[in-house]
Amino acid sequence: MNIYVLLKKTFDTEEKIAVSGGKIEDDGAEFIINPYDEYAVEEAINQRDAHGGEVTVVTIGDEDSEKQLRTALAMGADKAVLINTEDDLEDGDQFTTAKILEAYFEDKEADLILAGNVAIDEASGQVGPRLAEYLGIPYVTTITDLKIDGENATIEKDVEGDVEIIETSLPLLVTCQQGLNEPRYPSLPGIMKAKKKPLEELEIDDLDLEEEDVEPKTKTIEIFLPPEKEAGKVLEGEVSDQVKELVSLLKNEKKVL
């Protein structure tokens, strides 16, 4: 089985976010594999171990994305592909990513493509479904279980806390939800092996794409942090007075009534 994982690097969850000049500062920030993509890597390895085949991890990013790819290789993936857009693209959106991936998958025979449910940074959850549309294959999002039998797949999908059971067929794209599995730690022997595994680097040029082909369809107008939580206010006095004051505050100050 040819299994592919779409992987994105994101800020470490411990990282503090600072915005300056309309951009998120990433100088010196620690990056990790997007936690939902880790479920995808783990699932891919498990499916390969059960059914044979090969796991290829694909990311779009810059030179530093190699670290996350090596981590996926250390977990047990077989090959990695870095589509380096650092020099070619100023910015991109979900359209850009899906378009580049479409071009990458054009000549591949993928049986199963796994992605995270969302990336914890921009949280659009669009790239997987869009790519499946472009490739003309079925997709199921937020999966919590995946059983493959020959060409058929039985999937448990998380629907706002309920479970939907879906039967579909390969080739297939799924996006992975928490609960699907427990991602393993890259073992030390795995880390040692990872440096010898193939890591291919491509640029959009290699995919016969021009900058115009992948120009974002959206514009980011502004980036800002959520307002800091202000200290609460404790009302005092008789209860009836407190109620009056509360209503007046909601009406006049917060203007929600």
Add this chain to the structure above:
Amino acid sequence: MGETKERIFKGGAFLIEDLTGEDIITPEDFTDEHKMIAKTTEDFVIGEVLPKVENLENHEFEYSVELLKKAGDLGLLGADVPEEYGGLALDKISSSLITEKFSRAGGFSVTHGAHVGIGSLPIVFFGNDEQKEKYLPKLATGELLAAYALTEPSSGSDALGAKTTAKLNEAGTHYILNGEKQWITNSAFADVFVVYAKIDGEHFTAFIVEREFPGVSTGPEEKKMGIKSSSTRTLVLEDAEVPVENLLGEKGRGHIIAFNILNVGRYKLAIGGVGGSKRALELAVKYTNERKQFNTPISGFSLTQEKLATMASELYANESAVYRTVGLFEQRMGALTDDQLKDGREVARAIAEYQIECSMNKYMCTELLDFTSDEAVQLHGGYGFMQEYEVERIYRDSRINRIFEGTNEINRLLVPGTLLKKAMKGELPLLQKAQSLQEELMMMMPEEVGTEVLEQEKYLLRNAKKMVLLGAGLAAQKYMQKLEKEQEILVNLADMVAEVYNMESAILRTEKAISKTGEEKNNQKLLYTQVYVQEAFNRIEADAKETLIAVEEGDTLRMMLSSLRKLTRHTPTNVIKKKREAAAAIIEEEKYLV
């Protein structure tokens, strides 16, 4: 391997060599692979060990065994074991990073360290092929767990005074061991003990003793002040039958094994101290950002900032020093052939070359941990005294580090002792240097210190080295062979030498980082270095003065003190200002950052 462009330095050579940043290994040189190994270890400790700390602290040691086996599955027990025996034979930086990241596990890090370090390494370094074949593959996976039994009720620092005896039986098949080994880490569950005993009450020798051998048992669990998550019991040997093939190394040469293993144990404890201090600082800064008094987060008070910045500066210097030592092992091993590398004794010898550095790192970094954990409790106020808070445990767990693997006092005495021995043997031209210094000081003119970055620090370092040579030279001249009786002076010298090593390590690391990525990106490193060097210099000056006063008197003393004043003349750094600046970034990032 075998091919290296790096300069290889002798142990103790830092006192007389002039180095540049390129000569030392620094944490900035860690590869992505090193970082991945560190991350796996950290994730394992946070994800698997910490949820069980409560159980471990309550002596539910079945969890220790389970966790060690899980660690074995990840390769976290095989870093120092050769590949042919199922290990990973990683470089010493990797195994050091594993040790550093394990430190957060408190007492369990002692369990891990005893297994992979003092428990397994005697066999790695000194086992014969059959012994390695039999034990190492299982030790590397955690199928067998190891312990180390040297201390006895009546012999601690004086390890060679052991009373445990071994006697060959009449058939010549077994040694019969009798005695008690005290405070043995991992003794509740260890399968294999490295035990020292005197054959015929005379020849100090190491043995591999299995728990299942007849006559081997353990006493009740000790009740300890800290590291409660680790098991500590007495190992009782009552006519214990140890097959002759389990004699480790050579008969009567057990001290060689003990001495080499202690070196390793020491630098590993030092690394643990650095790791623990990072955690203490992180907890302290998070708490002080959260805790408000007088409507202000207490991190807003400059006295809190002073504490945080002092912790970080001390941490930086010690971290730089201990990884420099690890780098020295690496450089030396890089010069070994593949065959030599396979011979554990060669590896042990490469480490033993740096016994001075190992001892210094041990006492400096364990005292660093005592200092940082103490300040972290202090910054938590009353809450730090409560068991709900992690710092309470860190504080208790810290204390043993100054005692085991050779007390800090023993380690201090070893440093000038070993330096003098090296000088006497002609390995280090210390005495010649000391002599020429005395002449130099007579006509020394005050030096103009430039304003280039780190120039002041390098000037202070040069003069600090001269103070060490002055003190050591005079003491050696005056007391000759009797110097070993002057323990107060030896300890002063040990402190001065270690401060010099730390100062230099911080300076060189910062210099190397600046040369690679510029001053702006390394401002924090620069601030720590400036603070540490100034404060260390002040301490060295005090020690040097006390030493001169003890050694000389009258006119000679006055002359020497005037020489000392020449060496200490400088315009000091405003450390209060530097610390405020350093603290700002720590408070912002809520962790130790460089």
